[in-house]
């Protein structure tokens with residue numbers, strides 16, 4: 503119907519002086535090298551189309567409200583992902599699956615950026631759901647850990663810009679989620695944030711540690727990880743675990759938006775590649791040790807001492823909640 507079947511073709515002169523050395527070594531080498539040269543051009547072209555789409559009207563229909571994650575796009579084209587698993591947004595398999603799917607949706611919808619927050623007035627996220635680790639079904643535990651890894655890959659390695667509006671406590675996995683974002687504004691008050699795994703008799707996985715070491719200084723991270731330090735909001739600001747203190751959730755979201763606005767004049771491709779290069783090492787490390795990391799988690803769950811520690815921790819939490 504009048505449409506071009508071939509819209510971009512390159513005829514290579516295999517006998518051109520520049521191609522002769524490679525063509526004499528390998529048949530079709532000239533075509534192969536022409537194709538390689540074309541790839542970056544196509545990549546930039548695709549990116550230009552995608553950037554143009556990014557400037558399209560800002561309110562877009564995005565994935566519908568899920569029960570555990572609410573994902574909306576505001577008038578500025580910023581995606582707001584709200585965790586809503588009462589009472590404390592503990593990260594069980596279902597919540598992790600929804601976060602993972604929502605991150606895919608944000609990536610597909612080419613939002614200007616994403617802000618992660620919580621529907622609870624006092625808890626950003628209580629971290630991993632301890633019930634997923636206590637006397638677990640091993641098949642489910644494997645899926646649980648793999649999904650957590652997926653969430654981290656997608657959030658830490660997202661090409662879209664991310665910020666966390668931390669509107670409450672953020673221990674362990676909650677702290678990890680916020681540290682995986684590029685910017686953190688935390689509501690001031692009695693809230694705390696940190697990787698407290700050792701207090702539970704467990705060990706933060708290496709990629710949790712790497713994420714922290716790339717947020718605060720190595721010295722502060724080592725002290726914090728070994729002592730299960732939960733930082734007050736003021737302490738977190740001082741050691742740069744967070745970037746700003748907010749007066750309330752709305753202020754935290756506004757501060758995150760102000761951060762995201764900084765990218766308005768930065769070409770998105772340059773920003774994304776820079777971010778990914780900066781974060782490449784820990785991502786590659788987990789990619790290569792992914793299976794071993796799952797096996798370590800599973801064998802750690804089978805350790806009776808770990809199960810005993812978890813049981814005591816659950817009892818302590820329940821007693822505290824009952825008061």
Ligand SMILES: CC/C=C\C/C=C\C/C=C\CC/C=C/CC(=O)SCCNC(=O)CCNC(=O)[C@H](O)C(C)(C)COP(=O)(O)OP(=O)(O)OC[C@H]1O[C@@H](n2cnc3c(N)ncnc32)[C@H](O)[C@@H]1OP(=O)(O)O
Pocket residue numbers: 589590592624625627628629630631632633671673674675676698699702703704705706707798799802808819820822823824
């Ligand atoms: C020896 C090992 C060797 C090798 C290791 C190898 C590999 C490592 C592998 C694995 C590492 C695993 C990593 C885990 C990271 C984590 O995220 S672990 C989770 C850590 N989280 C916490 O410690 C937070 C605990 N919770 C709290 O401190 C408070 O609840 C919080 C400050 C968040 C909120 O306080 P508050 O608003 O007062 O709420 P309550 O305390 O009253 O709690 C309400 C109910 O929620 C339940 N609950 C709280 N946190 C969790 C949780 N994380 N999981 C499940 N359930 C939780 C709490 O029990 C109350 O329940 P109830 O109402 O009593 O039924």
